[in-house]
Amino acid sequence: MKLKGNYFFTQKEDVKDEESVSANLLVRAGMIKKVGSGIYTFLPLGFRVLKNIENIIREEMDAISSNELVMPSILPEDVYAQSGRLEAFGDDMFRLADRYGRRYVLGPTHEEMFVEVAKDVIQSHKDMPVSLYQIANKYRDEPRSRYGLIRTREFIMKDAYTFDKDEEALSKSYQAMFDAYHKIFQRVGLDYEVVRADTGAMGGSLSEEFQAVCDIGEDTLVICDDCRYATNIEICECKRSSTINSEEELSKELLYTPNAGTIEELSQKYEISSTMLVKTLLYKVDGKFYAFLIRGDRELNETKVSKLLQAKEVVMATPVEDEEITHAKVGFAGPIGLDIPIIMDYEILSMKNFVVGVNKTDYHYIHVNLSDFKYDMVADIRMVSEEDVCPHCGGKLKFKKGIEVGNTFKLGTKYSEALGLYYTDEDNQLKPVVMGCYGIGVARIMAAYVEQHHDDAGIIFSREIAPYEISIVIVNMKDEEQVALAEEMYQELLAQGRSVLLDNRNLRAGVKFKDMDLIGIPIRITVGRGASEGIVEIKMRDSDNIVEVNKDQVLNFIR
Numbered sequence: 001m002k003l004k005g006n007y008f009f010t011q012k013e014d015v016k017d018e019e020s021v022s023a024n025l026l027v028r029a030g031m032i033k034k035v036g037s038g039i040y041t042f043l044p045l046g047f048r049v050l051k052n053i054e055n056i057i058r059e060e061m062d063a064i065s066s067n068e069l070v071m072p073s074i075l076p077e078d079v080y081a082q083s084g085r086l087e088a089f090g091d092d093m094f095r096l097a098d099r100y101g102r103r104y105v106l107g108p109t110h111e112e113m114f115v116e117v118a119k120d121v122i123q124s125h126k127d128m129p130v131s132l133y134q135i136a137n138k139y140r141d142e143p144r145s146r147y148g149l150i151r152t153r154e155f156i157m158k159d160a161y162t163f164d165k166d167e168e169a170l171s172k173s174y175q176a177m178f179d180a181y182h183k184i185f186q187r188v189g190l191d192y193e194v195v196r197a198d199t200g201a202m203g204g205s206l207s208e209e210f211q212a213v214c215d216i217g218e219d220t221l222v223i224c225d226d227c228r229y230a231t232n233i234e235i236c237e238c239k240r241s242s243t244i245n246s247e248e249e250l251s252k253e254l255l256y257t258p259n260a261g262t263i264e265e266l267s268q269k270y271e272i273s274s275t276m277l278v279k280t281l282l283y284k285v286d287g288k289f290y291a292f293l294i295r296g297d298r299e300l301n302e303t304k305v306s307k308l309l310q311a312k313e314v315v316m317a318t319p320v321e322d323e324e325i326t327h328a329k330v331g332f333a334g335p336i337g338l339d340i341p342i343i344m345d346y347e348i349l350s351m352k353n354f355v356v357g358v359n360k361t362d363y364h365y366i367h368v369n370l371s372d373f374k375y376d377m378v379a380d381i382r383m384v385s386e387e388d389v390c391p392h393c394g395g396k397l398k399f400k401k402g403i404e405v406g407n408t409f410k411l412g413t414k415y416s417e418a419l420g421l422y423y424t425d426e427d428n429q430l431k432p433v434v435m436g437c438y439g440i441g442v443a444r445i446m447a448a449y450v451e452q453h454h455d456d457a458g459i460i461f462s463r464e465i466a467p468y469e470i471s472i473v474i475v476n477m478k479d480e481e482q483v484a485l486a487e488e489m490y491q492e493l494l495a496q497g498r499s500v501l502l503d504n505r506n507l508r509a510g511v512k513f514k515d516m517d518l519i520g521i522p523i524r525i526t527v528g529r530g531a532s533e534g535i536v537e538i539k540m541r542d543s544d545n546i547v548e549v550n551k552d553q554v555l556n557f558i559r
C-alpha cells in the first residue's frame with residue numbers, strides 16, 4: 001500500500017482515557033478507534049493485524065479438521081432459557097425485542113446454537129467425531145470494560161465445539177485442539193502459560209486456560225517449575241502443614257479492644273499480629289448464612305467455597321446482616337457461640353492461643369484454642385499465598401499475572417442433554433453426545449501481544465502478524481532517483497508476495513521513521529542519498545543496527 005492516497009492516521013500524544021499501554025499504542029498507531037465504553041472500530045491497519053491473527057487460527061483449525069461456519073449475533077431468547085443460561089448470564093446478556101415483540105439476545109457464546117447444527121449430522125456413533133468453529137462477534141454487557149481491547153462489551157472470539165460419543169473420544173478431540181492452541185500462540189509470538197482453571201458454572205470436568213503473561217493481567221497464575229503444577233489462583237490448592245505446634249495451650253481471656261475492628265488497628269494498638277488472629281468472615285451462600293474462619297493475613301477463596309458447598313452464589317454478608325447475626329459492630333465477629341454453620345480452614349488446625357472476635361462490640365478473646373468453640377467442617381478455603389509451597393511437590397511457587405487469551409473445556413453432556421442431542425450407540429442405546437468447547441479471544445491476542453512487545457517508540461510486531469512486513473521510506477520526495485528506486489523495489493517485493501507499505505508522503509524523513517516505529521513494521525528499507533548508486537538502508541524494528549545493502553541484495557537479506 002502507498003501511504004499517500006490511502007487511509008493512514010497516527011497521533012503523537014498519549015490517549016487520555018486509556019489506562020493500558022496496548023490501548024494507548026493501538027489508538028495512537030491508528031489501529032483502533034473507541035466508539036463507546038468497551039466498543040471499538042478496527043481501522044484499516046488494525047484490521048490487517050486482526051486478519052493475520054485470524055488466519056493463523058484458521059490454518060491451525062483446518063489442520064485438525066475443524067470446520068468453519070458463521071452464526072448470527074441475534075439469537076432467539078428461548079434457546080438460552082431452555083439451557084438455563086438466560087438466568088446464569090443475567091445482566092451480562094444484551095437482550096432485545098423485534099417489532100412484533102419477539103425476544104432475542106445478542107450471542108454471548110454459542111453452545112446452544114452449535115448443538116442445533118450438530119443435530120442435523122449426528123444420529124449414530126458412526127457420525128462422530130464432529131468439530132466446528134466460527135470467528136465472530138460476541139456480546140457481553142460487562143459492568144467494567146477496561147484496558148482497551150482486553151475487556152470489551154463487543155468482542156471477536158473464535159469458538160470451537162467438538163462432539164464425541166464418549167469421554168475417551170472427547171479426550172482425543174480435546175488433545176488435538178489443545179495442541180493446535182499451542183501452535184497458534186507460538187506462531188503469534190506470545191509469552192504464555194497454560195493453567196488449570198475452575199470449571200465453574202459450565203459444569204464440565206476439565207478446564208485449562210492459555211494465559212498471556214502480563215502485568216495488567218486480571219488473573220493470577222500460580223506455577224511450580226519443579227513439577228509443572230500450574231493453576232489459576234482461584235483453584236490453587238493449599239498444602240496442609242504437617243508441623244505440630246507444641247506450644248502449651250493457655251486459657252482464653254477477654255480483652256477490651258475499643259475501636260479495634262480491623263487487623264491494622266489490632267496490631268497497632270495491641271500488638272496482635274495478623275498471623276495470631278483468626279478472622280470470622282460472614283457470608284451468604286445461596287441465601288444461607290455461613291461463617292468462615294481463616295488466619296488473619298489470609299484471603300478467603302470464594303471459588304473454593306462455591307465448589308465445597310456446590311453453591312451458585314457466594315456473597316459477603318452486608319454490614320446490616322453482619323450486625324444482626326453477631327449483635328455486635330462489624331469487625332467483632334467470632335466463632336464462640338455463633339449459631340450459624342462454621343467452616344474452618346485447615347491452617348487453623350495447627351494454630352494455638354490465637355485471637356478471635358467475641359460477637360460483642362469492642363472485645364476480643366485472646367489465648368483461644370480449638371476446644372473453645374464448635375465448628376462444622378474443616379476444609380481448604382483460603383487463597384494460596386507467596387509463602388506457600390507447591391501442594392504437590394513442596395517446591396517453590398511462582399506467581400504471575402495473566403490475560404486469558406484462550407481456554408479449552410471438557411464440557412461433557414450438559415448441553416446435549418438439556419437440548420436433546422442424542423445418538424444411538426453400537427448396542428442401539430440412546431446416549432447423549434459428549435461435548436468440548438474451546439475459545440480464543442482474537443482481538444485480545446492483539447492487545448496482549450502489544451502489552452508484551454513494545455518500546456518507547458511504539459509497537460514491535462512480528463512478521464507473522466504485522467499489518468505490513470516491510471516499509472519503504474523515501475527520504476526526499478523531490479529526488480527523482482529516490483522515488484524511482486523506491487517504486488521499483490516496492491513492485492519487486494509485491495511480486496515476491498511480501499506485504500509492503502511505501503511511505504511516499506511529502507513529510508520529513510524523521511516523521512516517517514517515527515510513524516513506522518509506532519505502527520511496528522518489522523523491516524524498514526530507507527531509500528535516501530545512496531539511491532543513485534543503488535544503495536539502501538535496512539533496519540529491523542527490534543534492533544538499532546542499520547545495514548547498507550545494494551538493492552539487488554535486499555530480497556536475499558529479507559529472506
Ligand SMILES: [Zn+2]
Pocket residue numbers: 224225226227228229390391392393394395
Ligand atoms: Zn510442584
